[in-house]
Amino acid sequence: MTMLAGQVAIVTGAGGGIGRGIVDRFVREGARVTAVDFDVERLEALAGLYGDAVRTVVADVADWDANRAVVETTLEAFGRLDCFVGNAGIFDHGMRLEAMEGANIPGAATELLGVNLIGYLLGVRASLDALRASKGNVILTGSFASTEPSGGGILYTISKHGVVGAVRQLAYELAPDIRVNGVSPGVAPTVLKGVSSLGQVEQSAVFPGTAALLPLARMPEAADFGGTYAFLASRDAAHITGSMLPVDSGLAIRGIG
Numbered sequence: 001m002t003m004l005a006g007q008v009a010i011v012t013g014a015g016g017g018i019g020r021g022i023v024d025r026f027v028r029e030g031a032r033v034t035a036v037d038f039d040v041e042r043l044e045a046l047a048g049l050y051g052d053a054v055r056t057v058v059a060d061v062a063d064w065d066a067n068r069a070v071v072e073t074t075l076e077a078f079g080r081l082d083c084f085v086g087n088a089g090i091f092d093h094g095m096r097l098e099a100m101e102g103a104n105i106p107g108a109a110t111e112l113l114g115v116n117l118i119g120y121l122l123g124v125r126a127s128l129d130a131l132r133a134s135k136g137n138v139i140l141t142g143s144f145a146s147t148e149p150s151g152g153g154i155l156y157t158i159s160k161h162g163v164v165g166a167v168r169q170l171a172y173e174l175a176p177d178i179r180v181n182g183v184s185p186g187v188a189p190t191v192l193k194g195v196s197s198l199g200q201v202e203q204s205a206v207f208p209g210t211a212a213l214l215p216l217a218r219m220p221e222a223a224d225f226g227g228t229y230a231f232l233a234s235r236d237a238a239h240i241t242g243s244m245l246p247v248d249s250g251l252a253i254r255g256i257g
């Protein structure tokens with residue numbers, strides 16, 4: 001018996017990296033998936049791979065109408081929705097507050113928070129009725145930066161701290177019908193898009209030297225995170241809500257030794 005047999009999920013940021021790993025794992029566990037990304041080329045690599053089990057939708061998660069359209073497409077294609085995974089994200093490549101011109105901060109904050117935090121809220125809001133009907137669940141991607149400094153710069157860190165608040169508040173608001181949890185990856189060897197209003201382009205998500213600092217001494221693959229999401233979406237997690245599950249290669253227990 002697969003973990004997610006008969007379930008239907010929406011996964012954002014599904015074109016690559018951790019999101020693609022979630023799609024692959026959910027399909028292996030028996031789910032049908034709407035895979036959402038605004039990167040057309042990345043989605044094309046996924047389209048057709050799983051036949052009718054995966055529907056790809058090009059959408060900007062920071063846009064309300066786009067989120068509504070994603071849910072409508074999902075219900076038309078699959079008839080139900082059991083899990084919304086908010087995972088799309090952009091990175092500030094560790095930029096410090098003092099490195100930003102003051103006049104650029106409002107635009108940069110709007111851009112980054114619009115994807116990493118508001119995009120999640122829009123996706124959950126658009127999914128609410130369908131998730132209530134299925135007694136479904138929400139999973140949001142946090143980060144090591146959800147609890148610690150230096151996992152990113154100031155904008156990324158406040159966005160990922162905000163994910164913890166979103167998970168806890170939404171778990172409170174949506175109980176008993178909908179469970180809400182998060183996954184906090186430590187590091188994964190992906191290439192994250194930057195804040196375009198700051199002139200940032202794609203760059204490795206892993207800071208130089210990080211691999212040598214991991215207590216578990218192994219850099220995970222992006223695909224390694226999918227199982228944690230599948231677990232949280234499954235009936236085995238029926239009594240878990242409001243939790244952030246760290247998958248951080250031991251970063252939080254490095255200590256000072």
Ligand SMILES: NC(=O)c1ccc[n+]([C@@H]2O[C@H](COP(=O)([O-])OP(=O)(O)OC[C@H]3O[C@@H](n4cnc5c(N)ncnc54)[C@H](O)[C@@H]3O)[C@@H](O)[C@H]2O)c1
Binds near residue numbers: 184190193205
């Ligand atoms: N890679 C890491 O080390 C790491 C660590 C902690 C948390 N994370 C988080 O994991 C999540 C996935 O990131 P990843 O590392 O797999 O990087 P990634 O760049 O491979 O995946 C992110 C995806 O989101 C998409 N995306 C970005 N903005 C979008 C928008 N407005 N609308 C739709 N799609 C959009 C991108 O096109 C990309 O395919 C992010 O939330 C990231 O913050 C990553």
